[in-house]
Amino acid sequence: MLNITDYSLDDIETETVLYFVRHAHSKYEHGRELERGLSDSGKAAALAVCRRLEQENIEFFVSSPYQRAIDTIASLAQYAGKTIEIYPALHERLVSGKQDLGPEGFAEAKRRCYEDPDYCPPGGESSRQARERALPVIRQLLREHAGKRIAIGTHGDVLTLMLGSWDQRYDYSFWQRLSMPDVYRVRFNGETFAGAEKVGYTS
Template sequence: MTTVYFIRHAESPKTDLDERTRGLTDAGQMAAQHVTTYLKDKNIDLFFSSPYQRSLLTIEAAARHFGKDILIDEDLRECVFSGRHQTMPQADVYPLVQQMFIDHTFSRDGSETFRSCQHRGIQALMLILQKNAGKRIVIGTHGFIMTAIFHHFDAMYDFNFLRQTTKPDIYQLTFRGTELVNMSRITLPLYD
């Protein structure tokens, strides 16, 4: 059995207009400490992440705790909502995302479709699972692509699910080979 912890990044400021370089807010930095505390006794073998700073920073201290490098996988990046790879205001993102969940082929301004984002995310996950059977793995990720990956396994992971996720958020998935056996949400103290 392979255990994968999907870690949605902690809170990130929308003031940085470059999606790749957005870091964490002060609250996000504190919340990332809760992620590290949770993972400390989980004997993590490998850390993978989106190349986006907010994902890296959320799992960085945990990787350091285990003396592990974070393996960057470009295919784990967030869905490209804008052809310019720029941060979009929250008020603009959710109507776009909702449309993408309704129509998996919908695209705006050269953005990715739900289908293309899901495909690259699943492809990345399958390679990780095939090469690391029996390991305990952390994947630093984002809300949309994480939900799209989960949707591949069960359609209940939809727009409404995405809306109720938090920053950060942790989901523990157990696989037998590439078959999903179990998924559960981990409740951190910061949710209380």
């Protein structure tokens, strides 16, 4: 019979749990990606997410620098008595630049970005570029906070692109089904993806 003492600590993978929290509803205002916060309905939904995740014993909080992402996990961090660390590389993927594409133009650009990971809309960012600047943050968190539960204030595209880097089922159709807010519990053994599941909440 093998005994736990037959293994070194390096042989035992530590489970780390990340909670990707897509921001709640925020009224769109072109050119105000960084500072626009939550709508009234978004604030109510963020509180509902907080109530649901209070029981998850989350220990560490990080976020995109966008205000709507910070605001969505702020109550949860306050409940836990923690501050939120901001990682600029987790900002939302820009699909349009200075020009407002409108709903139809935005939807078409978004679809093309998922069909071709190297397609970069004018003034925007390709899927590959967005994934390559966001994923190193996740790897850093897994190394520096192994074994902990971490909440990440994020966005629909960044959430989809990160999950899609581990499992190709997380694609454009998945992005279309996301709600505001939305929560996914993602488990890792060491730095190896071990699965993701949607976390339901009651508003």
